[in-house]
Amino acid sequence: MKPSIIEISNLRKAFGQQQVLQGINWNIEQGKVIGLLGRNGAGKSTLLECLLGLREADAGGSKLFGQPAGALNDEARANIGYVPQKSELFEWLTPVQLLDYFKALYPRWNQTKVDGLMQRWGLAGEAATKQISKLSGGEKQRLSLIRALAHDPKLLVLDEPVASLDPVGRRDFLQELISDVIERDTTVIFSTHILSDLERVALDVAFLQGGKIVLQGALDELLEGKNLSLEDLFVEVTK
Numbered sequence: 656m657k658p659s660i661i662e663i664s665n666l667r668k669a670f671g672q673q674q675v676l677q678g679i680n681w682n683i684e685q686g687k688v689i690g691l692l693g694r695n696g697a698g699k700s701t702l703l704e705c706l707l708g709l710r711e712a713d714a715g716g717s718k719l720f721g722q723p724a725g726a727l728n729d730e731a732r733a734n735i736g737y738v739p740q741k742s743e744l745f746e747w748l749t750p751v752q753l754l755d756y757f758k759a760l761y762p763r764w765n766q767t768k769v770d771g772l773m774q775r776w777g778l779a780g781e782a783a784t785k786q787i788s789k790l791s792g793g794e795k796q797r798l799s800l801i802r803a804l805a806h807d808p809k810l811l812v813l814d815e816p817v818a819s820l821d822p823v824g825r826r827d828f829l830q831e832l833i834s835d836v837i838e839r840d841t842t843v844i845f846s847t848h849i850l851s852d853l854e855r856v857a858l859d860v861a862f863l864q865g866g867k868i869v870l871q872g873a874l875d876e877l878l879e880g881k882n883l884s885l886e887d888l889f890v891e892v893t894k
């Protein structure tokens with residue numbers, strides 16, 4: 656059996672009176688690709704932030720690579736790639752300057768991959784030297800994804816990574832994700848509302864509803880014999 660890369664136990668988080676996460680217990684094994692689903696406001700971003708230790712939980716917590724998320728060593732940190740829903744890129748830099756900045760922070764950096772992705776994702780020409788503030792939403796999202804993939808992380812946490820991408824951009828990104836997972840056994844958890852993409856890549860899905868993971872498993876097994884589409888299942892589970 657493969658090791659658990661993420662171990663979440665009894666995770667609770669409220670904002671004021673609103674109980675958003677209500678005792679989540681969830682282990683994610685190495686190499687899993689999990690699509691996290693839930694209605695708007697279900698708490699997906701909150702869960703991803705808490706599991707990474709970026710947001711303090713009220714109770715419980717998570718371990719990443721066997722270490723408490725709030726006290727990761729440098730090696731564990733260098734093995735995580737995260738794309739937040741609203742990425743906070745340094746808008747006054749150019750893409751090249753931004754990537755150089757991050758390159759200096761990581762012990763490992765795959766420049767060949769960065770160059771290839773910049774080329775294939777339309778950021779190698781004029782866009783490479785434009786101020787990030789002047790890039791389109793989709794271009795910024797591509798840059799954010801390149802930044803998250805550049806250090807060959809073993810764990811990728813992506814909060815609606817393809818929301819601003821056009822269909823071609825989404826397909827390119829998903830192909831990159833699949834090849835990375837296959838090559839390096841990367842563990843991926845990503846939230847999305849684009850169910851067709853999930854059907855393409857997510858081998859597993861998890862539904863967050865009422866502050867808990869109410870259903871999870873292999874997508875084909877969840878749908879098997881039910882004569883339901885993923886959209887039908889989503890509506891059913893998140894009622």
Ligand SMILES: Nc1ncnc2c1ncn2[C@@H]1O[C@H](COP(=O)(O)OP(=O)(O)OP(=O)(O)O)[C@@H](O)[C@H]1O
Nearest residue numbers: 670673675693694695696697698699700701702740
């Ligand atoms: N800093 C905050 N202060 C108060 N309430 C918050 C805060 N952050 C999130 N919330 C609330 O917590 C709930 C969950 O928000 P979250 O962003 O985690 O949902 P989500 O599932 O990611 O939604 P979406 O699909 O719309 O992105 C929402 O009702 C939101 O209003």
